[in-house]
Amino acid sequence: MKKLISLTLLLASAAYALACTNLIVGKKASADGSVMCTYNCDGFGFSGSLFYSPAGRHDKDELIAIHGWGPAHEGQFVKQVKYTYNVVGLMNEHQVTIVETTFDGRLELVNREGLLDYFSLMRLALQRSSTAREAIKCMAELVEEYGYNSSGESITVCDPNEAWIMEIIGKGEGRKGAVWVALRIPDDCISAHANLSRIRQFPQDKKKSINSKQLNRINKPEVECVYAHDVISFAREKGFYEGSDKDFSFRDAYCPIDFENVRYADARVWSFFRHHCSDMDQYLPYINGEFDVCDGMPLWVKPDAPLSLRDLQHDMRDHFEGTPLDMTADMTAGPWGMPIRPLPMHFRSSDSTDYYRERPIATQQSGFTMTCQMRSWLPDDVGGVTWFNCDDADMVAYVPLYCCITQVPDCFRPENNPRNEFSFESAFWMNNWVANMIYPRYSMMIGDLRIAQKELEDYYFADQNEVLKSIEKMTPADRRDYLNKKSIAYADRMMERWDTLAKFLIVRYNDQIKRRVDKNGNLQRWGHETPGYDQQFIDAIGPATGDRYKLNNVIERRER
Numbered sequence: 155m156k157k158l159i160s161l162t163l164l165l166a167s168a169a170y171a172l173a174c175t176n177l178i179v180g181k182k183a184s185a186d187g188s189v190m191c192t193y194n195c196d197g198f199g200f201s202g203s204l205f206y207s208p209a210g211r212h213d214k215d216e217l218i219a220i221h222g223w224g225p226a227h228e229g230q231f232v233k234q235v236k237y238t239y240n241v242v243g244l245m246n247e248h249q250v251t252i253v254e255t256t257f258d259g260r261l262e263l264v265n266r267e268g269l270l271d272y273f274s275l276m277r278l279a280l281q282r283s284s285t286a287r288e289a290i291k292c293m294a295e296l297v298e299e300y301g302y303n304s305s306g307e308s309i310t311v312c313d314p315n316e317a318w319i320m321e322i323i324g325k326g327e328g329r330k331g332a333v334w335v336a337l338r339i340p341d342d343c344i345s346a347h348a349n350l351s352r353i354r355q356f357p358q359d360k361k362k363s364i365n366s367k368q369l370n371r372i373n374k375p376e377v378e379c380v381y382a383h384d385v386i387s388f389a390r391e392k393g394f395y396e397g398s399d400k401d402f403s404f405r406d407a408y409c410p411i412d413f414e415n416v417r418y419a420d421a422r423v424w425s426f427f428r429h430h431c432s433d434m435d436q437y438l439p440y441i442n443g444e445f446d447v448c449d450g451m452p453l454w455v456k457p458d459a460p461l462s463l464r465d466l467q468h469d470m471r472d473h474f475e476g477t478p479l480d481m482t483a484d485m486t487a488g489p490w491g492m493p494i495r496p497l498p499m500h501f502r503s504s505d506s507t508d509y510y511r512e513r514p515i516a517t518q519q520s521g522f523t524m525t526c527q528m529r530s531w532l533p534d535d536v537g538g539v540t541w542f543n544c545d546d547a548d549m550v551a552y553v554p555l556y557c558c559i560t561q562v563p564d565c566f567r568p569e570n571n572p573r574n575e576f577s578f579e580s581a582f583w584m585n586n587w588v589a590n591m592i593y594p595r596y597s598m599m600i601g602d603l604r605i606a607q608k609e610l611e612d613y614y615f616a617d618q619n620e621v622l623k624s625i626e627k628m629t630p631a632d633r634r635d636y637l638n639k640k641s642i643a644y645a646d647r648m649m650e651r652w653d654t655l656a657k658f659l660i661v662r663y664n665d666q667i668k669r670r671v672d673k674n675g676n677l678q679r680w681g682h683e684t685p686g687y688d689q690q691f692i693d694a695i696g697p698a699t700g701d702r703y704k705l706n707n708v709i710e711r712r713e714r
Contacts, residue, residue: 173197174255175348175515176310177426177469178317181530182341185460189317189528191310192470193244193253194547195521198497201573201582202522202544204555204566207281209240209247218278220269230269232300238281242540245557248284249528249538251312252276257321257351257419259306259409260394265324268301272322275302276309286313287372290320290336290380294366297322302332306409308347311336314530314537319345319453321353323408325388333388335381335404337453344461345454346426348515350419351409352453356381358399405450413443418499418513420451425477425515426469430457438478463541464615467525470547473514481512482597485694489687491597493548494518516548518593521582523547534558535634536625541614543648544571544582549589549603551610551651553644554618556637563645581645584652591659598685599663605675606655610648 174197179190195202216234240247254272270278275293283289289311306323322334335353339345345352357363357379364371365383372380382388389395389407405411421441428434434455439447473481473493482491495511502508522544529537538557543550544566555563564570565581576583592599621640625633662669662677670681686692695703 173349173513173517173519174253175422175470176253176255176308176346177466178310178312178319178339178345179461179466180317180339180341180343181315183344183457183460185462185465187529187531188463189312189314189530190461190463190466190526191251191253191312191317192466192523192525193310194470194515194517194523196517196519197521198519200521201571201580202520203568203571203582204243204522204542204562205568206243206560206562207238207241207277208560210238212236212238220274232269232278232296235282239284240558240560241277241280242555242557242559242562243524243542244276244280245526245528245538245540246280246283247534247538247557249314249534249557250280250283250286250289251310251526251528251538251540252280252289253310253524253526255308255347255349256304257306257308257347257349257409257415259323259351261305263324263326263408264303264305265301265327265329266303267327268297268303268324268330270296270300270302272302272304272307272309279311285373286311286316286318287377290318291369291372293320293322294334294369294380294382297332297334298330298366301330306351308351310347312526312528314528314534316341317345319347319353321351321404321408326392331382333382333385333408335385336379338378339454340456343454343456344427344430346423348419348422350411350415351405352420352423354403354405354450354453355401356404411445411449414510416443417441417510421474421479422472422513422515424451425472425474425479427451427455428477429469429472430459430461430465431455432458441479463525463527464611467541467547467552467611469515470523470525471516473516473548474512479512479514481514483690485691485698486511487596487688487690488594489691490595490599490685491688491690492593493596494593516546518546518589520546523550523552525552532622533630533633535630536621536637542566543585544580545585546589549592550585551607551648552614553610553641553648554614555641555644558634559638559641560634561638561642563642565645565649578653581649584649584656588652588656588659591656591663595663595666597688598668599659602659602662603655606651610651613647614644 175194177192181187181189212234217231218234244253245251279289279292282292302324309320311318317339318336320336322332324332335356363379367383386399386402394407424441437451481493500510525541527539535558540555541552542555543553571580571582668683668685670678
């Protein structure tokens with residue numbers, strides 16, 4: 155009798171993760187030589203948590219039952235491989251990391267008969283691949299054999315030496331497989347994607363590029379581009395493209411742009427690039443929908459200076475501050491400069507004027523956020539670190555978790571993060587408790603969160619050097635045990651600090667005043683401030699309300 159294993163994918167609720175952000179850094183663009191990538195998994199309606207699958211050896215007749223979150227595939231299976239790797243979140247024991255953003259593209263190309271959705275694909279590749287190239291080959295072969303049922307997807311694939319972008323979309327009902335392109339990001343560059351296809355023209359020369367019929371050559375170091383053999387011919391067949399092979403653009407064929415998908419998606423990429431590259435304002439016409447002036451941005455750019463991991467974490471907290479899209483710079487930010495907005499993305503005034511709101515990298519609906527670091531000069535078990543937490547990147551402290559761990563910290567376990575019930579054991583709900591106190595009174599309260607956030611992250615970063623010293627003479631088994639305990643202790647420390655912060659905030663800001671604190675940050679017994687509104691909101695009151703609240707009018711009437 156065949157042995158069956160159920161592949162309960164990273165999160166059934168990831169079906170809602172249609173609005174995510176990935177930032178990517180090559181090893182020569184980083185300050186310490188590490189490859190880095192990030193993931194904000196954004197979607198209302200699910201609680202974030204950290205998922206884990208152990209390494210294992212398997213029988214030759216073993217099968218994996220595929221469930222996913224899409225159409226039912228009762229009785230359908232994927233063949234298991236002889237050995238699968240340890241996977242923590244979206245990084246495996248070889249530091250291979252795979253993250254994604256959904257771009258949808260041409261929805262008529264969704265094939266609901268395909269077996270594998272994008273998270274199934276990513277998870278299987280993480281279990282089976284020891285390098286980024288192996289992961290790309292694995293995903294290409296899996297969709298060819300079993301079919302693909304998701305819409306368009308941009309997938310970041312990294313290991314300690316390389317970073318790649320792979321974009322994939324199905325072929326529609328009745329057509330098995332997918333069309334796709336994967337490009338290696340230059341080591342000295344940064345890249346990003348955020349719910350819009352970003353690959354346009356790609357190299358097709360025989361030395362640096364191979365198609366899906368030549369996947370046996372993927373490990374040759376000169377190969378920098380891999381693509382489905384029919385990615386161009388299929389576009390011609392469907393009427394998406396008519397030009398020459400050399401001018402073919404994956405984005406333009408499979409995900410045509412409009413103002414909305416550029417402003418809501420590529421604007422996030424632009425803001426990230428702008429943090430690290432001084433000439434990005436030349437692409438503002440593109441972000442503003444002036445496609446006759448500019449119809450795209452580079453897929454990658456060389457930064458003005460190398461990025462640190464903390465730089466990247468700061469980038470994940472971006473709300474377009476300091477740009478023409480700054481969400482705190484006008485009265486729509488409310489009385490206390492709120493940098494996020496409630497849904498919907500569009501709204502209409504009583505005079506039937508339509509408006510839209512901006513969509514930044516950091517957003518309230520994140521289920522979880524991670525910044526992943528892969529270091530080639532260290533043993534894999536300590537070299538790969540996922541800095542993780544649940545909820546909005548702007549409002550949490552990133553907690554370092556090593557890729558070798560075999561026990562998920564309690565606060566990140568799926569069973570401790572229920573979707574519809576508050577729990578003090580849940581990182582998701584503790585972070586949301588704090589964040590949702592601060593959102594409406596952001597400028598008044600955010601300073602206290604920043605103190606706690608910095609305190610934790612300062613400690614974690616300082617402790618990384620101590621970790622490296624401690625493991626120098628350990629056996630691999632002792633090292634893994636030590637890193638397991640370290641990761642759990644880091645998560646516990648975060649939960650304790652956030653419990654203290656939540657209780658401090660409710661007392662300090664009770665009834666919309668601000669109690670005074672001493673030089674050590676302790677609440678004073680007496681004394682408080684009335685912070686009032688942000689100046690830009692005050693300045694908007696007169697134009698919006700006329701004389702309704704003008705105090706000098708009342709005084710003049712009395713004097714008369």
